[in-house]
Every structure is written in structure tokens, then in C-alpha cells.
Amino acid sequence: MYKNFFRYLISAIFLLGFSVNSNADFKVGFVYVGPTGDHGWTFQHHEGRNAVEAAGIKTTFVESVPEGADAERVIRQLAQSGHDLIFTTSFGYMDPTNKVAKDFPNVKFEHATGYKREHSNVSTYSARFYEGRTLLGHIAGKMTKTNTIGYIASFPIPEVIRGINAMTLAAQKVNPNIKTKIVWVFTWYDPGKEAEAAQALIDQGADVIMQHTDSTAPVQTAEKAGVWSFGQASDMQRFAPKSILTSIIDDWAPYYVERAIAARDGTWNQQDTWHGLKEGMVAMGPYNSAMGADLVKEVEQLQKDLASGKVHSFTGPIYDQKGNILVAEGKVADDGMLAGMSVYVKGVEGDIPK
């Protein structure tokens, strides 16, 4: 009884306190994990926000929100201050997003890269980055002279392992002798560590470096050492114009604009989105002319085939490191398997850290 009383009392106070600030305009809020100028993950979400703004919808953002106790307050404040749709753009906001969503049934929430949709006003979305990795694998397999590809990985979550596997499978297809060497840095953003990891891989003979971390340090290290590299999250070409062969670009803009308009017009509904090259959520940066015209043509064709569904990144036969079959010949991995991927495919060196 008294619990309910408190609940109503508190809600009443919320309403009183914020009715002054809320206004009738439709507004979209964004919560970023990093600074808008990181030239990687947050930068791209910010670009998406700019597109929403350009579509004539008011937006607000809060940057560098730690994924700890502060996230819930920021999300709640956005909800309280009259934002109708809120994008929370990092995995660590998963629980706070769902918690706040429970108290604000009229506000829509979109959580990037998470899997919890505990209330009907929470959607999740992510991109099929692995399709981009398939293209990188194809290019890396053709460009390497030492048959060693260096991979800077963040955390052993399915998303990262999927990228490693997709890249290795594609590289093996064009170059059966390929080896993938991995350094785990256990961070998403730490230029110092990422640069050290890149150097370590180069010292071990890797002449193509790729990263699943967000800073530009690895491509800059590769540029200095004169080896090939790939940009991550945004087009990093200007940071290493000679070394970068292409970049995987996260293009959130079309999705953000579509969802913002849907929420404004009342057609928004809960969904779990996983878009790729086809929808344009994954895009490729310009291809380096050093690849040669033939390879560029090949890769562009593969990009088209991946987008149309003619080619799938995980087409059998696929074996794990011990030689057990994961995907049978002629089959493709389903989304459930991809979402929970936790073993390396054959040809990747080392073990997944436990």
C-alpha cells in the first residue's frame, strides 16, 4: 500500500518538476559513450544525429557518458526533459535503458548492440559489420606477402569473434596459406595500447593490420611501418592515406532518420534490427588504388553479391580450430548461430581468452 503511495508521490513530483521544461516539440536524444571527436564509434553516431537534425527534427546529445552509475541519470533526464525518442549508443547502457524505459512508457528507446528488450518501448539495433570483414578478408588475402594478417581485437564477445572469423574465411578463400594473428587489447579506445598491439603484430610478420577498436592509432602505426591497414567505424583514410586499403564505415544516418520520423508520426514499433551492406548500415570507404584495378573490381562485385544475398559471409563448409564441422557444405550460418558465435574457425591462431 505505502509502496504504491510512494510511487504515485514520486511520479507526481517528477511531473511537477519537469512540466515546466517539457515542450510540445518532438525531440530526439542521443547518449554517447565517447567524445564526438573520436573519429570512430561516437563520431559516426554523431553523424547520424546530424542527419536527423538535417531532416528537420530537433535533437540533443550528451557525450562521454560513463557506462556506470551515471548512465541511468542521463537517460532519465533526457526522458524527463521532453525527449520522445532516445538512442543509447553503447552496449553498457543496456540495463539503464531498460530500467528507465519502464518508468516512461510514452518515450521510445533505441539501444545499440544490446539484446535486452524488456519493455515494449525498447528496440535494439546493430549492424552486420561482419559483411564488411568479409571484404577486408578478401583484400587482405590478396595483398599480403607474408601470409600473416594481424588483428587487434577488443573483447572476446560474439561480435568481435564473428568479425575475426568472417575475415579469416574470406582470406582463406583467395589464399589458403593465410594465418590470422590476434592481439587482445581489452579496450575499445586506448590509442597507446592499440599502437603497441599494431607494432607487436607487425614485428611478428603481419603485413596487413586490421582493428576492432576505435582509435586511429593502429592505422597510423601501419602507415609508419609501411604495411597495409583498414579503417574502423569511420573513414580513416586521411589518417593513413598510403596504408589504408579501405574502411568499414558504420552509417547510422538512414536508420536514425527513419526511426525518428516513425516515432514522430506515430508508426514506431518495437523491433530488433540487424542491417548490413544491403540497407547501407555497413558501408565501405574508398578503395585504395594500390590494390590494382582488377582487385578493386573483384571486391566491388563481392560487395554487390553480399548486399544482394547471393554470397553469405558464413557459407559452409566451415570448420572450427579442431576440425569439427560448424556449418555443413552448401549451408549458411543462421542469425542465431552468428549472434552467439564463440569459437574460432580453422586458420585463426591462439585461443579465445577466458
Added chain:
Amino acid sequence: MIKIEKRNDVPMALYFFTPFIAIVLTILGGGIIFYILGFNPIEALKFYFITPISNLYGFSELLLKATPLCLIAIGLSFCFKSNNWNIGAEGQLTFGAIVGGGVALLFYNQEGFYILPLVILAGAIGGMIFALIPAVLKTYFNTNEILVSLMLVYVSKLLLDYLVVGPWSNPEGFNFPETRQFSESSRMPLLFEGLRIHAGIFLALAAVMLSWFILYKTYLGFQIKVSGLSLKTAKYAGFKGKTMILVVFMISGACAGLAGVGEITGPIGQLHRMISPDYGFTAIIVAFLGRLNPFGIIFASLVVALTYLGAETAQIFLQIPKYTGQVFQGMILFFLLASDYLLFFKVKILSLKKNELRH
């Protein structure tokens, strides 16, 4: 020519008044910065210092944010008062959270009134043990406690990284770097339905009371204060310097450990890599702004907590970059140190002409 002289008669009232001067100067300085950035300074300052606490929820969030800052600063005041420069409260907080969190995970899915007290106790002991490292090295091996305590911050953070990525990671969590959510029985009870403020605030208040009692009513407190004023006097008086160093570090570490365990059993509810946005370092500003006085520290922790909340509101409503929060914290410390300098020293500007020199 400029000549700097020490003042002999510094009134105590003025000494406790300068923090207010520093805060006023910070607000003025902030207004100027907002003006230069192209914002209406009055409006910006309103969003910064008034909007965040203009309702009950905001006020409860201020108390939530101030709780760890106050706890750590209280602990630090023991060290700083006795001339022991413990800069590693962040590490002690982290290690306390690791030990406390470990106990909470040990009792995963179990119920019992005794679990939370055990978790809290474990956190305090964890912080205490971690603070003993620089203390023992200082007393027995004559190392510099500033360096040792600071470097241990990285040790504890890397240890936490290792644990949440490896052995303690949530088995159902797809290898994401976090532990399971703690069970209800190892979570701090909430004070009000719908608000996040939790029983940890009573720990902070108890620490304030206890520290006041120890510092002003016990022999230990007397020793601490004398050592702070003059180490030679303390030695001459025959105080056991080594024991005192160990004790102040243990108190300081226990407080930081409590702050850490309060965060993970309170608003966070699990261990992951981001349990503290550098509370351990910010609390150094809090301790000095509060003049190392228990009640001053309560006030200072509220002011500094407000700079965090204000930075968020200012970005939400005016899109002022959130880093202004850190600028404000820096300005508070700067103005405090500057006014202290002017309080303790006289600056005399003397004419360059020789014949006008009076000395």
C-alpha cells in the same frame, strides 16, 4: 620588484571563508567562459547550478553522487592532516569494490540479512589492505607514498579488468566484460521507492561523525594534527610515528573501499570496468575544499557533485560541452589554492628605483 612575505596573523574565520570565495570566483569564471563560448552566462549558470537540483529526483541524485566523494574525502582528511599524501584513493576504492564484489558473487542467489553487512565489511577491509601497501613501504622502506599509492591505482584497475573479463565474467553474458548482477540480498536498500539514493549515505554520515570524534576528541586525533603541523614536534613529543602512518592509511583505505562497495551494491549492482568515474581523484579536491574538516567535507562534496550533474544538464539543455564539468572542478581547486596563497602570504610590489627602497 615583487616581494613575498609570510603573514603572521591569519584569522581562522577567514581561513574557513576562503572556500566560499573560491566557489564564487569559480562561478564568475564559469560565467565568463560561457559568455566567450557564446552562451547567455546567467542562463547557462542557472542550468548548471539550479536546474539539476530543482526537484526531488535531482536532489536525490546529488546526494547519491556526493556520497562516495564525501566518504573518500573523509578518509583522505586523516592522511592529509598528518602529512601523508595518499593519492591512490581511486585504487583503494577499486580494490575494495573487487573484494566486496567478490563476496557478493560468492553469495550469488542466496538470501540472508547477513550478506550485505559481510559485503560491506569485505569492501572496507579490501580498501584497508590496499592502502596498507604504500603505508608499510613508507614506514619500513622509506618509499614515497605519493608515487606508490598512485601507481597502485593502475594495478587495481588492471586486476578488475582481468577479473571481469576472465574468471568472474557472467557465464550467460556472451563474454561481455561484466559480472552477474548481484542478488537482492547483497544490494544496498533504497531509501525511497523510485529514487536511487540508498543506505550508503548513512555510512558517509557515520564516517563524518566518527572522524569528527576521532580528530577532535581523541589522543590519536591530537597526534595526527600535531604531526601535520610539525613532524619534528611530533617526534619530540614521542609520538609513535610509524603506527600513526599505518592507522591513517588504513582509515583512508577503508573509507575508499566503502565508497567502492557502496557504488557496486547501490546504483550499479554488479562489477564492471567503469565502477568509478575517478571519484578517488576528485575526492582530493573535495577534501581540500572542505578544509579537511568533517563538516566542511559534506558541504564540499555537495558542491563538487553538483559540477557533475550541472555538466550533464547544461549539455542536455544548452549543448554546452560536458567537459566544462572538469573545468569547473579545476577552477575550484585553482581559486582555492590561489586564495590560500594570498591568505598566507603578502605580495608587496616595490618600486624599481633604488632610492625608494625602504629596506
